[in-house]
Amino acid sequence: MSDFLPDPILSVRNLRLGVGKRFPILHGVSFDILPGETYGLVGESGSGKSVTGLAVMGLLKSPLTVTGGTIHFEGRDVLGMRPRERRKLRGDRIAMVFQEPMTALNPLVTIGRQIAEMYVIHRGMGWPEARAKAVEALESVRVPAPEERARAYPHQLSGGMRQRVMIAIALACRPALLIADEPTTALDVTVQAGVLELMADLCRAEGTAVLLVSHDLGVIANMCQRVGVMDRGRLVEEQDTRNIFTNPLHPYTRGLLAARPRLGLRQPGERGRLTELDEVVADKDRGREAPTLITPRGPRTGVMA
Numbered sequence: 295m296s297d298f299l300p301d302p303i304l305s306v307r308n309l310r311l312g313v314g315k316r317f318p319i320l321h322g323v324s325f326d327i328l329p330g331e332t333y334g335l336v337g338e339s340g341s342g343k344s345v346t347g348l349a350v351m352g353l354l355k356s357p358l359t360v361t362g363g364t365i366h367f368e369g370r371d372v373l374g375m376r377p378r379e380r381r382k383l384r385g386d387r388i389a390m391v392f393q394e395p396m397t398a399l400n401p402l403v404t405i406g407r408q409i410a411e412m413y414v415i416h417r418g419m420g421w422p423e424a425r426a427k428a429v430e431a432l433e434s435v436r437v438p439a440p441e442e443r444a445r446a447y448p449h450q451l452s453g454g455m456r457q458r459v460m461i462a463i464a465l466a467c468r469p470a471l472l473i474a475d476e477p478t479t480a481l482d483v484t485v486q487a488g489v490l491e492l493m494a495d496l497c498r499a500e501g502t503a504v505l506l507v508s509h510d511l512g513v514i515a516n517m518c519q520r521v522g523v524m525d526r527g528r529l530v531e532e533q534d535t536r537n538i539f540t541n542p543l544h545p546y547t548r549g550l551l552a553a554r555p556r557l558g559l560r561q562p563g564e565r566g567r568l569t570e571l572d573e574v575v576a577d578k579d580r581g582r583e584a585p586t587l588i589t590p591r592g593p594r595t596g597v598m599a
């Protein structure tokens with residue numbers, strides 16, 4: 295990294311995942327996230343965004359495993375850690391918000407208790423103090439009537455409120471890195487912006503870095519300083535977010551931008567339809583053969599310097 299930049303908080307190098315070596319899924323992905331930075335991973339469904347986040351979190355599901363590469367978090371080799379150490383890191387220094395809060399929340403436990411658990415497990419607080427902190431945490435994610443809501447079960451809240459609860463749980467221990475995997479995709483469009491804005495405000499206030507996984511370029515544009523574009527298990531381009539819209543370098547990125555639904559472009563009476571990605575980016579241009587990352591300084595093959 296340059297002398298003028300702080301050390302990255304997360305450094306992923308040549309990460310390979312697969313079902314054994316014979317069925318590769320990630321083909322050597324490398325990127326850094328700086329402290330306090332929001333970094334977006336964007337790409338089509340199945341390109342490998344979620345599994346990248348899960349690998350950092352140590353939550354890959356069998357039969358998928360890491361087959362090569364390294365992940366360093368705050369300078370420590372995460373893949374070399376013992377399971378106990380890794381669990382300690384999770385929820386404390388690295389936290390995650392998933393797409394569908396109902397799958398992450400326990401339906402049988404009140405939300406106040408689920409938040410309080412974080413303070414008990416990671417901060418060693420007693421339950422009365424942890425419960426009071428849980429109400430404060432609900433207040434911080436702008437859940438109305440937090441005392442009352444703390445006694446509610448997940449199914450008694452709306453989707454937007456549940457995602458706010460997930461954000462409260464994730465940020466309870468003031469992690470240095472939040473991994474947010476399509477955090478608003480399952481929500482009504484009307485509440486998506488509010489939840490994203492809340493997440494961004496809280497992370498900015500605490501200096502929390504964010505790895506934001508999204509297929510939505512609009513979300514990435516609003517939230518991220520830098521973006522990595524993934525295609526079929528490879529990071530094919532990395533740029534400052536503002537440049538990716540004005541000067542996309544990789545044909546796949548140009549295809550993603552061209553395939554975006556845009557309002558108001560169709561003339562009255564014109565039949566028109568949305569462009570599909572495969573129509574605008576040829577197979578040979580998708581970097582299937584060459585694992586080349588394009589950056590504003592030119593292409594780099596294999597491990598990033």
Ligand SMILES: Nc1ncnc2c1ncn2[C@@H]1O[C@H](COP(=O)(O)OP(=O)(O)OP(=O)(O)O)[C@@H](O)[C@H]1O
Pocket residue numbers: 313319337338339340341342343344345346354355356357358509
């Ligand atoms: N546990 C698993 N075992 C085997 N293959 C898996 C497993 N989890 C994910 N995959 C495969 O890994 C590839 C990447 O999946 P991933 O979920 O990361 O894609 P994505 O870019 O996040 O897309 P989406 O937005 O649809 O989730 C896909 O081909 C998927 O089928």
